Amino acid sequence: MSERMKVDAGVCGFSFGKNISKLKYPVEEAVRSVLPLCDWFVYAAGESDDDTVERIERLKHADDLPIPPERFVIVQTTWPEVQIDGTVLAIEANKALDAAEEVAAREGLTWGFYIQGDEVIxxxxxxxxKGGMNHWAAKDRVKGLQFWYHHFVLDYDTVDPWMYHKACRVMRMGSKLQIFGDACGPGMPWYEGKKNDGYLDKHHMDEYVQWAAAPNERRRARVFHYGWVKSKADLDEKFQMVEKLWWGTLSEEEKERRKNNKFGQFIERYPILKKFTQSHPKLMQKWIENHERFATVPNRWLNPRFYAEVLRHGFHG
Known part of the structure; x- marks a missing residue:
């Protein structure tokens, strides 16, 4: 087994998914990236039209995991036919969360580490x-630890700085948290102020949310979000899935309007997006080697459309 970084308070990781191969998501890399911090892991594997369940089973029994297979729990699920606002994703994420809560209660674990199939640490x-988990474990008021986000678009060299910048991925177990919205992150339905329905990802909200680090650290832990790294054909296929899960009951005209509003026009906006110059997680090396840059474009600072975007939405990097 590979090395594990033992967290004093104990951690149960969890994730969910279906049709992962069709979506070309790096699910093994996603899970592996958090396992060094986990004592247990739960995966809610939805009934799929591809080899998703088999991939998770193989991962569970891999010889080099930092936890034994008996601590890797697979929960098989069937997704309901919910086709509005991505709600089905939260439903399935909460199935994984519920199973993780059961493990945490039984084993005395403090934290849950939520990772999606297209995210890598x-x-x-x-x-x-680890330092953040150990520091904040005794502060019961802290319910979630949040991360800084890099959203990659079309290739591994390009990020969209206008997507959301932070989200919680570490949650305090036993706090009656739920995954909200389209499964982007956890919230507190019992929050007394009801600000954003207690959505942890939106605001610090008193002292309920802290960065995933000890207070003396200046760096921010990051999530590398790769779900939109696609070829043109793969991007079209993903949009078909998104349209069904988010707007399956709406007219074609309304689907198109909402798609443009929520995701923008990735290909058209590609020339004004930011080039990424930092290192990627080592787990992603083979994926990066096998995916070419989408296009060669001039420096965005020479593109008038970039300044129009800044005027509309502000400069975010």
């Missing part, structure tokens, strides 16, 4: 996250 950030 950088190995350089694991000590940072």
């Amino acid at each position: 950088h190995e350089d950030d694991l000590p940072l996250i």
Whole structure:
């Protein structure tokens, strides 16, 4: 087994998914990236039209995991036919969360580490996250630890700085948290102020949310979000899935309007997006080697459309 970074308070990781191969998501890398911090892991595997369940089973029994297979729990689920606002994703994420809560209660674990199938944690950030988990474990008021986001678009060299910048991925178990919205992150339905329905990802909200690091750390732990790294054909296929899960009951005209509003026009906006110059997680090396840059474009600072975007939405990097 590979090395595990023991967290004093104990951690149960969890994730969910279906049709992962069709979506070309790096699910093994996603899970592996958090396992060094986990004592247990739960995966809610939805009934799929591809080999998703088989991939998770193989991962569970891999010889080099930092936890034994008996601590890797697979929960098989069937997704309901919910086709509005991505709600089905939260439903399935909460199935994984519920199973993780059961493990945490039985084993006396403090934290849950939520990771989606297209997200990977950088190995350089694991000590940072461990320090945050250990520091905030005794502060019961802290319910979630949040991460900084890099959203990659079309290739591994390009990020969209206008997507959301932070989200919680570490949650205090036993706090009656739920995954909200389209499964982007956890919230507190019992929050007394009801600000954003207690959505932890939106605001610090008193002292309920802290960064995934000890207070003396200046760096921020990061989530590398790769779900939109696609070829043109793969992007079209993903949009078909998104349209069904988010707007399956709406007219074609309304689907198109909402798609443009929520995701923008990735290909058209590609020339004004930011080039990424930092390192990627080592787990993603083969994926990066096998995916070419989408296009060669001039420096965005020479593009008038970039300044129009800044005027509309502000400069975010």
